[in-house]
Amino acid sequence: MSSIITANDGRDIMPGANAPENREYNMFIGPNHPGIEGNFALKLVVEGDTIVRAKTEAGFLHRGFEKLMEERLFIQNIAIVARICVPDPDPNEENYARAIETIANIEVPRRAQFIRVLVLELSRIGSHLFTFGGHAGTIGLYTLPNWSISDRDRVLELFEELTGGRVYHIYNMPGGVRRDLPSGFKQRVLDVMSYIEERLPEYDDIFFNNKILLNRAQGIGVLPKDKALEWGATGPDLRGAGFAHDVRKDDPYEVYGELEFEVPTGEASDAYSRLMVRRREIEQSISIVRQVLDKMPEGPVWNKQPNPLKWRVPAGDAYVRTESSKGEYAYYMVSDGGIRPYRVHVRGASVTHGVHILEHMLTGARIEDASQIMFSMDACPPEVDR
Amino acid sequence: MAIDKIGSILRPFTALKHIAEKPDTIDVPRHYRPAAERYRGFHVNDMEKCIGCGTCAEICDNDAIRMVPVKGKEAGVGKTPYRPAIDYGRCCWCALCVDVCTTNSLSMTREYTHISPDTNTFFILPDEKGIHEKEFPTGWHADDTINFLDLKRVPMEALSAEERGDSFIEIIKGFSKEQARKEASRCVSCGLCTAACPAHMNIPEYIDAIWNDDLTESGRQMYKTNPLPDVCGRICTHACETACSIGVRGEPISIRWLKRYAMDQIPASQLDTLLTQNVVKQGSQSVAVVGAGPAGLAAAYYLVLMGYRVTVFEKHPKAGGMMRYGMPEYRLPYEAIDKDIDFILSLGVELKTGITVGKDLPLDAVQKDFDVVIMATGFHGGRSTRVPGTDHTMVFQAVDLLARITKGDKFPVEKEIVVIGGGNVAMDIARSLARLQKKQYGEVRLTVTCLETRDIMPADDEEIEEGTEEGIVFKPGRGPEEIIIEDGVITGLKTSRCVRVFNDQKMFAPEFDKNDIEVYKGAQIIEAIGQGPEFDVFAPFTASLEMAGRRIKVDEYFQSSQPWLFVVGDIIKGPNLITGVETGHQAALGVDYYLGKRARDEITRIDEMLGIALAFQKDQVAQLEKAPRLPELAGLLAIEKTNLGIVEALLSGRNTRIHLRQELSRVMRRRDYAYLEALARIPAGPGAVEAVAVRAKAGFHLYTDMLFLTKSKELEFAMDTLRDHYRSLAERFQTM
Missing domain, CATH: 3.50.50.60 (FAD/NAD(P)-binding domain)
Structure with missing residues (x-):
């Protein structure tokens, strides 16, 4: 066994330092800027530069959403749910609305279903762009964050125009959406889509084909294929391992069943492969947005529900799921027939990816890759904490 | 997709081609760009359009909206002097307040930011100019195609002209359960109706009970201020509907028909068990009511509940007054009148029909036999x-x-x-x-x-x-x-x-x-x-009664210049059924003050009462902080602090509709509060537990009394909780 601390001549200058129990030390990453979109911490046990054990620490963003929802009217919760996941808030709104619609058997007008798909895909694009920026930041490539965050802003601008809010849209309502598209909006969406499409090759040049990225990300953070299934990975993290699993295809909601798109997959199941799945998903999302705008029928966008102050959802429960940019995102809602939900459980992909799988993946990795591995899983701490 | 598996170290340098491009960023604040047309910026409120109904405060997720009184805004039919004030420390810019606004007075601007080191500037009373007092373009605003409120009434079915042309069958068919619940669901519980109703009926409460399909509760709420709900559900002049906030943009709630629906579903045989838990044992004092119309019957009902012996004189063969003898049957069937009146009589009110006071029986003879006479002779001339x-x-x-x-x-x-x-x-x-x-x-x-x-x-x-x-x-x-x-x-x-x-x-x-x-x-x-009116009945006192114009002069409790004589109904205020009910109710309270020899100035309003509760709770906490840490008293301080919080919250109106509590002239007699003034100090030694027990008893009485004042369910719940706490405390020390 080689010593860690020795003099040049090989003498043991710190007796006892080389005893196995003393060679490990603790290292804390986070809770600020640990390579994840929010406050989150890692407690690493490190030997040399190698991570021996990792413990994830969540809870810094706990706001008790699930409990809060039980105390608020059904309508009031539409303002809360978006806050469960900041970079990709719309799957929350979608799930919340769809859970109520399932329990109460509410029909959503077709135009509203198209608009919801539009919003979900724009949100996915925005979220992936955000992730690229973060991922690039963790390995010291600082041009891409500037580009992708600024390009994401164009998506946010679309949201501002459509929903009245840039980040928290509060736009999906049980029964439809809150407002129809503004005039001329379709064209502006198409413009932004074309712009992002043109930008992607440039992204390739500076990032996805960058030697530095390839050297840093390939073979790093490998999620074994069998473990991916066993540990319950979903979304791009599962697809990066070669499984073409996508809720939009497997259990289509809204109008996804009528739209044509591919489910990109990777092979290596490493950080690079997951990143490339996201990169290719943006192209698919752009295609979906174009189809949606093309096929969107005229008509109402909201199926009128009773006075929100007195609105009761019939007793019942529903489990609904949505493909978010992070993975499979689900709500389990129970209504006892009252004016407030009896229970809402949020099943986010980030708990699986960011807490449990991450601990396994960090074991054996090197310190400098820890942040990158975290970002490659694309977990969202507010969603973990809820 | 141009991905090569090898990657290049040089390709990133292609980014240099952007080096001479103009950046997208905006030079703020030199250049300013308004937000999108729908942006949810800061609130603006059209102060003239706004009626202060408080629905925005009700739907607010975060308690960010508080209704505050605004100078120059008067209370009136369908409006309050209160306007929404926004706390941007709490607001989440969801704009639900805008979408639910009953008048469309609220909207939001296209401003992005407000920056100030002064935290007070984040608490605003929005007017037409908004937070920065300059006119910004309007952002998120009401959209007529997306309406949170149901502006259309559920249509009421009625007999057609052919069907009803030659019959006296009631024209209005009434709501079915589904129709009634749908109509009830339109209500936003703003309480403007309660303020406008002469009898201040608990309208939002009974509508809510209908929506919850709890008609028993609905009936109970009605009887709190009106013992003739079956009749009022048919022929009331419904000032409530004129005031209804939904009526600003749409059709007001059919409050009258909802009342009728609820009462129709409660059979006469059930009224007894539903409503009479609080009847006081009859005492010796007696009251004569002259005229069995709405005002007289209302007075009789509330007096008999308070334990007085009540005799009603009626000249017609049956009780009911104008309800029976002035209303055609197709508008008000006799069964409805009988149901209401029979219930009042069943409580122990004695009815003497066929006796015309002033003719068969002179008023001075009535005065001799009874402690108080209430004249409710109505407009029959x-x-x-x-x-x-x-x-x-x-x-x-x-x-x-x-x-x-x-x-x-x-x-x-x-x-x-x-x-x-x-x-x-x-x-x-x-x-x-x-x-x-x-x-x-x-x-x-x-x-x-x-x-x-x-x-x-x-x-x-x-x-x-x-x-x-x-x-x-x-x-x-x-x-x-x-x-x-x-x-x-x-x-x-x-x-x-x-x-x-x-x-x-x-x-x-x-x-x-x-x-x-x-x-x-x-x-x-x-x-x-x-x-x-026909004033002959007042003989031989006609000359000695002070008049105010053409009417007899009375005070706010309808007591005339002869202290034993109260005058209610159409001859004082009216002609109007619901006004008559209110005068009867108030006169019943007035009779109680008069016979109980209680001073009028002891009558307090809800907020004054809450003030007393606040002082009591504060003193309670202060005393317990000083008290010795006896094991018997362990944990008490924490509970008392919570109680203080409850009272403070009620006073600040955070959880109840403060404007209603301040607006309604719902009064009660203040009982003997000497027990509060003589509260024991908690000594630091023996006797501490006894002193706490005395205070618990006082607290129990305080909150029992305050339960009389309750308007809203929340207030009732709070008072009930506090009373239960003091009851259990007093029982623990065995002093009740």
């Missing part, structure tokens, strides 16, 4: 137009005829009839006679004429519309000149055009155009131009 010919035998007073129809008296109904008058009584008699005509002759030939033109006719629009459907001809804007009599038989009514009814001072001073003459054919003339 019809006024005459006094045009030539009114002394003819075929000229009738509407009120007399309506009473005769109820009694089943025979009287002549001619083929052609003219009714003079444009109010609801004129409609009642005209439509009743039309039915009799149809029965007798198979056709309706009846003319209604009045001074007012159609737009200012005092009768309800629906009455006029339904009357027209039934075949009545309306000739509004005409003044009677004379009744044409040929050979002792009436042949018609000569009228001239009425130029205007009121003069510039809005006083009644009709002017006529004598050249514009029309004659309406008729062999029978009915005068329905109003009713008045």
Whole structure:
């Protein structure tokens, strides 16, 4: 066994330092800027530069959403749910609305279903762009964050125009959406889509084909294929391992069943492969947005529900799921027939990816890759904490 | 996709081509860009449009909106002096307040930011200018296609003109359960109705109970301030619906029909078990009520609940007054009257019918037998137009005829009839006679004429519309000149055009155009131009009663200058059913003060009462902080601090609708609060537990008393909680 601390001549200058129990030390990453979109911490046990054990620490963003929802009217919760996941808030709104619609058997007008798909895909694009920026930041490539965050802003601008809010849209309502598209909006969406499409090759040049990225990300953070299934990975993290699993295809909601798109997959199941799945998903999302705008029928966008102050959802429960940019995102809602939900459980992909799988993946990795591995899983701490 | 697996170290340098491009970023604040057209910026509120209903505060997720009184804004029918103030420390910019606004007065600007080191600037009372006091373009605003509120009424089914033309069957069919619940679901519980209702009925509460399908609770809420809900559910003048906030943009809630629905579902046999838990054992003091109309019955109901012996004198063979003898059966069936009255009588009210006070029994005789007399004799004297010919035998007073129809008296109904008058009584008699005509002759030939033109006719629009459907001809804007009599038989009514009814001072001073003459054919003339009081019943006290104008002078509890005499109903305020109920209720309280020899100035308002509770709780906490840490008292301080928080929250209006609590003149007698003033200090040694027990007892009494004041369910819940706490505390130390 080689010593860690020795003099040049090989003498043991710190007796006892080389005893196995003393060679490990603790290292804390986070809770600020640990390579994840929010406050989150890692407690690493490190030997040399190698991570021996990792413990994830969540809870810094706990706001008790699930409990809060039980105390608020059904309508009031539409303002809360978006806050469960900041970079990709719309799957929350979608799930919340769809859970109520399932329990109460509410029909959503077709135009509203198209608009919801539009919003979900724009949100996915925005979220992936955000992730690229973060991922690039963790390995010291600082041009891409500037580009992708600024390009994401164009998506946010679309949201501002459509929903009245840039980040928290509060736009999906049980029964439809809150407002129809503004005039001329379709064209502006198409413009932004074309712009992002043109930008992607440039992204390739500076990032996805960058030697530095390839050297840093390939073979790093490998999620074994069998473990991916066993540990319950979903979304791009599962697809990066070669499984073409996508809720939009497997259990289509809204109008996804009528739209044509591919489910990109990777092979290596490493950080690079997951990143490339996201990169290719943006192209698919752009295609979906174009189809949606093309096929969107005229008509109402909201199926009128009773006075929100007195609105009761019939007793019942529903489990609904949505493909978010992070993975499979689900709500389990129970209504006892009252004016407030009896229970809402949020099943986010980030708990699986960011807490449990991450601990396994960090074991054996090197310190400098820890942040990158975290970002490659694309977990969202507010969603973990809820 | 141009991905090569090898990657290049040089390709990133292609980014250099952007180096000379103009950046996308904006140079703030040198350049300013307004937000998108829908942006949810800061609130603006059209202060004139806003009625202060508080629905925005109700839907707010974060308690960010508080209703605060605004100088220069007056309370009125359908509006309060309160306006929403926004706390941007709490607001989440969801704009639900904008979407739910009953008047569309709220909207948001296209401003992105507010930056200030002064935290007070984040708490604003938005007006038309918003947070930065400059006009910004409007962002998120109400959209008529997306309406949170249900602005359309559930239509009420009624008998068609053919079905009802010759019968006295009730026209309105009533709501089904589904219809009623749908209609009830429209209510936003703003409480403007309660403020507008003369009797201040707990309208949002009983509507909510209907929505929850808890009709027992609904009935209980109604009986708190109105013992005639079956009758009011049919013929009330519904000032509540005029005030309804939903009525600003849409059709107001059908409050009256909802009341009718709830009461119709509660059978008379159940009223007893639902409502009479709180009857006090009868004492020795007695009250006479003269007149079994709405006001008299309401007074009798609340007095008997308070333990007084009540005797009601009625000149007609049955109780009910104008409800029975002035209302046609098609509007108010006798079963509804009987249900309400039978319940009141079942509580122990003695009814003596067929006795006319002043004639059969002089008032001074009544005064001798009873401690207090409440006069509720109503408006039974019809006024005459006094045009030539009114002394003819075929000229009738509407009120007399309506009473005769109820009694089943025979009287002549001619083929052609003219009714003079444009109010609801004129409609009642005209439509009743039309039915009799149809029965007798198979056709309706009846003319209604009045001074007012159609737009200012005092009768309800629906009455006029339904009357027209039934075949009545309306000739509004005409003044009677004379009744044409040929050979002792009436042949018609000569009228001239009425130029205007009121003069510039809005006083009644009709002017006529004598050249514009029309004659309406008729062999029978009915005068329905109003009713008045008959003061003969007050003999021998008529001269000694102080008058205020044409009415008897009374104070706010309807006590006259003779302390033993209270005067209520139409002769004081009215004519109006629901006003009568209110006067009866208030007089009952007044009688209680008078007979209990309680001083008026002890009567306090809810907020003053909450002030007492606050002082009590604060003292309680202060005392316990100083008290020794005895094991018996462990944990008490924490509970008392929580209780203090509850009272403070109620006072600040965070959880209750402060504007309602301040607006409503719901008063109660303040009992003996000496026990609060003589509260024990908690000694630091032996006797500490005893002192705490004394305080617990005082607290129990305080909150028991305050339960009388409760308006909202939240307040009731809070008071109940506090009372239970002190009860259990006092029981623990065994002093109750």
